[in-house]
C-alpha cells in the first residue's frame with residue numbers, strides 16, 4: 001500500500017517547507033519537492049493543498065481505565081485511543097500502575113492485558129511505582145532492560161495511595177541514575193494538602209471548588225523544588241515534572257534548567273485554557289467536572305501567562321493531556337457532599353492538537369513549537385525518536401494533515417471520548433484535523449473513521465535521547 005500526500009506544507013521543529021510525502025507500507029519512504037514525486041500505480045493520493053502536514057501527535061500522559069477513588073477512568077484503551085486518533089494523536093504513553101503493596105511486574109502485565117489487542121493507535125507505557133522498596137527497585141532495572149519501559153512516575157501527593165516519602169523518592173532516583181531511566185514526578189505536597197482538606201471539611205466546606213482551594217500553588221512549587229533538590233542529590237537524575245500548573249513551580253524548573261540540570265516539565269491544555277474561576281462559575285455540583293490534580297489555577301495570578309511563555313522558552317517541553325476521564329453521573333457524583341471523594345481527572349485526549357493549534361492562531365506559540373511540544377519532543381524525551389515524532393524517510397508513517405482554515409467546535413455531542421460531558425463544552429477553535437494516518441493506514445478522513453481496534457501496537461521504548 002502506498003499513499004502520496006501532495007501539495008501540503010510539512011512542519012518540523014526547525015521550519016516549514018512545501019513537500020510531497022510518500023508512504024510505503026508502514027513507513028515514510030521519501031519526501032519530494034512539490035510535483036516531483038514519481039507516479040506510483042495504485043497509490044492513494046491525499047490532497048493536502050493549503051494544509052499542514054505534521055507528525056502524528058504523541059500524548060505522553062494518559063490514564064485509560066485508571067483505578068481512582070473506588071471507580072475507574074471511563075475510557076478503555078479501545079474508546080480512548082479511537083478518540084485520540086480522531087483528534088490527530090497517533091501514539092499514547094499510558095501509565096501502568098503498581099498498586100501499593102503489589103508487584104511491579106503484575107502491574108505491568110495487568111496494563112498489557114487491558115491494552116493489547118484493543119488499541120487503535122500505537123502505545124507505550126510508563127510505570128507508576130506505588131511503593132518503593134528493594135523489589136520495586138530491582139523491577140525498575142528489569143523494565144528498562146527487558147520491557148521497554150524507561151520512565152517511572154512517583155507521587156509526592158496522595159498519602160496512603162500512591163505516595164512516596166522523600167527517602168523512597170531518593171532511592172528511586174538513585175536507581176534511575178544507575179539504569180539511565182527518567183523519574184516523572186507528581187509534585188504536590190500531599191501531606192500538607194491533606195491537612196488543608198481535613199480543615200475545610202471540618203468547617204463544612206464540601207463543594208467541588210474546595211478541591212482547588214486546598215491545593216495551593218505554593219504546595220506545588222514546594223514539592224517541585226524538593227524534587228529538583230532530591231534529583232540533584234541523587235546525581236542529577238533526569239527529572240520530568242508532570243502536569244505543571246503553577247507559575248511558581250515553573251520558575252523552579254526554569255532556574256534548574258538555567259543551571260544546566262536535566263529537569264524537564266510538561267503542562268496540559270486544561271492549565272492553558274481553564275481557570276479556577278471557570279469552575280467556580282459552574283452551578284451546583286457541576287464544578288466537579290473540572291476537578292483534577294494538580295488543580296486549575298486562579299486567573300488572578302500569572303499562571304497561564306507564564307505557562308505559555310514556558311512553552312516558548314522550552315522550560316515547558318511537552319504538552320500532554322493527563323487524560324483521565326470520569327463521567328459526571330455516578331462517577332464525579334461520588335463526591336457529592338465531600339469534594340475529597342470526587343475522582344480526579346479531566347478527559348481531553350481528543351482535543352490536545354486542536355487546543356494547541358489555537359495557541360498558534362492566538363500568537364502565543366509558533367507553528368514549529370506546536371509540532372515540537374505535541375509530537376517531536378515527546379518522542380525524543382521518551383525514547384521513541386526517530387521512529388515517531390518526525391516526518392522523515394524511515395520513520396513510522398504517523399501523519400496528520402491539518403487544515404488551518406477549518407474550524408473545530410468541542411462538545412459532548414460530537415466528541416468520541418467515553419464521557420457524558422466536556423470540560424471544553426462549546427469551545428470554537430480555528431483549525432481542524434483533516435486526515436490521520438497511523439503506521440501507513442488512513443484511520444480518519446473527512447471526519448469518518450477508517451481505523452480498527454487492534455491496529456495499535458505496543459512500543460517498547462529506549463532511553464531518553466533528550467538529556468544534556
Ligand code: DUC
Nearest residue numbers: 292293294324344345
Ligand atoms: N491527577 C489527576 O487529575 N488524575 C489522575 C491522577 C492525577 O495525578
Ligand code: ZN
Nearest residue numbers: 186242243293
Ligand atoms: Zn499526577
Ligand code: ZN
Nearest residue numbers: 061063322324
Ligand atoms: Zn496523570
Ligand code: ZN
Nearest residue numbers: 086414415416
Ligand atoms: Zn471528534
